[in-house]
Amino acid sequence: xxxxxxxxxxxFFAVSSAEVLAADKQYEFEILPAYSMPIGDKADMVEGxxxxxxxxxxxxxxxxxxxxxxxxxxxxxxxxxxxEALGTANGKTLVSNDADIKIYDISAFVKYHHEMGDxxxxxxxxxxxxxxxxxxxxxxxxxxxxxESTDNDWGMNLGVGVQKDITDSFFxxxxxxxxxxxxxxxxxxxxxxxxxxxx
Numbered sequence: 494x495x496x497x498x499x500x501x502x503x504x505f506f507a508v509s510s511a512e513v514l515a516a517d518k519q520y521e522f523e524i525l526p527a528y529s530m531p532i533g534d535k536a537d538m539v540e541g542x543x544x545x546x547x548x549x550x551x552x553x554x555x556x557x558x559x560x561x562x563x564x565x566x567x568x569x570x571x572x573x574x575x576x577e578a579l580g581t582a583n584g585k586t587l588v589s590n591d592a593d594i595k596i597y598d599i600s601a602f603v604k605y606h607h608e609m610g611d612x613x614x615x616x617x618x619x620x621x622x623x624x625x626x627x628x629x630x631x632x633x634x635x636x637x638x639x640x641e642s643t644d645n646d647w648g649m650n651l652g653v654g655v656q657k658d659i660t661d662s663f664f665x666x667x668x669x670x671x672x673x674x675x676x677x678x679x680x681x682x683x684x685x686x687x688x689x690x691x692x
Contacts, residue, residue, distance in 0.1 A: 527685035539569040566596040585633035646676035
């Protein structure tokens with residue numbers, strides 16, 4: 494973990510020392526409506542979730558953008574099959590299931606851009622803090638459960654995208670990103686359609 498943080502700090506320092514763009518339109522703001530799809534072992538436990546991601550960036554030059562982002566996975570419902578197996582292991586039968594997991598995250602990121610005619614491709618790397626809130630709300634034939642638990646951990650995300658300018662200030666892009674929360678080995682894939690504003 495310490496090595497990863499040192500590498501990230503080194504990348505940020507190197508990028509920050511690059512040639513700066515002209516004074517106009519160095520900043521950008523993006524809203525990313527998306528869908529979060531769990532992968533790995535957790536895919537057997539929870540469904541996908543709608544996700545909202547907002548991020549602000551500073552265009553250091555025509556190659557690099559540094560920024561900060563906030564994301565929120567609204568609700569990953571716990572699968573009935575998982576909750577049924579949990580009840581069966583304890584001699585109970587599932588009656589209703591409202592259990593879910595919510596994820597909040599805030600990350601610093603760096604993007605590397607590459608021009609391809611009218612389009613711009615990029616690679617995105619983020620590192621930050623993830624907050625996981627689990628709500629085990631379910632009814633079984635012999636008992637009701639309503640238990641909440643929270644966990645906090647570091648994580649990373651890596652993505653690629655294609656960007657197209659709509660006007661001098663507005664742009665749109667398509668992106669897919671991989672998230673990994675280190676504790677608990679939680680992983681999810683997030684495809685997104687993005688609307689951005691440059692100023």
